[in-house]
Amino acid sequence: MEIFNGVRRNLFIVFIFIVILAVGLGLGWFLGQDRGEDNLSAGQNNIGTGGAAQEDEILNKEGFSVIVPRGWKEAVAPTGVSAMVVNTGEEITDPALQKINFKSYYSVSYDTLGERTRGEYVAYIKEVVKQFAPTIIFSAEEDLKINGRDVYKLEADITQQGADFKVLIFLISGKGDDIWNMSFNSGLANWDKNKESFNRIMESFTTK
Numbered sequence: 001m002e003i004f005n006g007v008r009r010n011l012f013i014v015f016i017f018i019v020i021l022a023v024g025l026g027l028g029w030f031l032g033q034d035r036g037e038d039n040l041s042a043g044q045n046n047i048g049t050g051g052a053a054q055e056d057e058i059l060n061k062e063g064f065s066v067i068v069p070r071g072w073k074e075a076v077a078p079t080g081v082s083a084m085v086v087n088t089g090e091e092i093t094d095p096a097l098q099k100i101n102f103k104s105y106y107s108v109s110y111d112t113l114g115e116r117t118r119g120e121y122v123a124y125i126k127e128v129v130k131q132f133a134p135t136i137i138f139s140a141e142e143d144l145k146i147n148g149r150d151v152y153k154l155e156a157d158i159t160q161q162g163a164d165f166k167v168l169i170f171l172i173s174g175k176g177d178d179i180w181n182m183s184f185n186s187g188l189a190n191w192d193k194n195k196e197s198f199n200r201i202m203e204s205f206t207t208k
Helices: 002-024 029-033 095-099 118-132 189-205
Strands: 041-050 052-062 064-068 073-075 085-086 105-112 137-146 149-160 165-172 178-187
Touching: 052 085, 064 085, 064 189, 118 149, 118 165, 118 178, 165 189, 178 189
Parallel strands: none
Antiparallel strands: 041 052, 052 064, 073 085, 085 105, 105 178, 137 149, 149 165, 165 178
């Protein structure tokens, strides 16, 4: 069992690396792998663009559900990542982002605390991210209570392939020692446009 847990932790390190640094790979392949609408159901929300009501979809997955705003699209996630959703309708003007076919996206991954406390787990995630991205800067951290759940929020800045990005990570406590990782990635130029939607998406996250 200990060997299995060790392998699982190592795989999760790889998943975090893929999710946060997919900007280095570009998202062209992911965007080309349409998941269709099998897991989507209709919903309605305001997403704050000029006050107009826009339709959201609800993405229903094993273990959780979360909204997919209008203009966003589920893509095939890397192995071990529960879901990946890309803002396919986003206008990108930064040439460095255009070059790697980048669009803002969010992903959801699942893990367990194991023998770690919640504080130790947060430190572990930061250490793992630093190992793969030594230049990443954690610019803000906050311990929150959202919809009755303990949530640790990490905000970071990183430069990849000549482009500047903002990364937002929510570590969401689930049942028992379950923990869900929601990671959001945006080009710095579009950060102000995206951050409100990122927070709203996270607040819609519900476990089953």
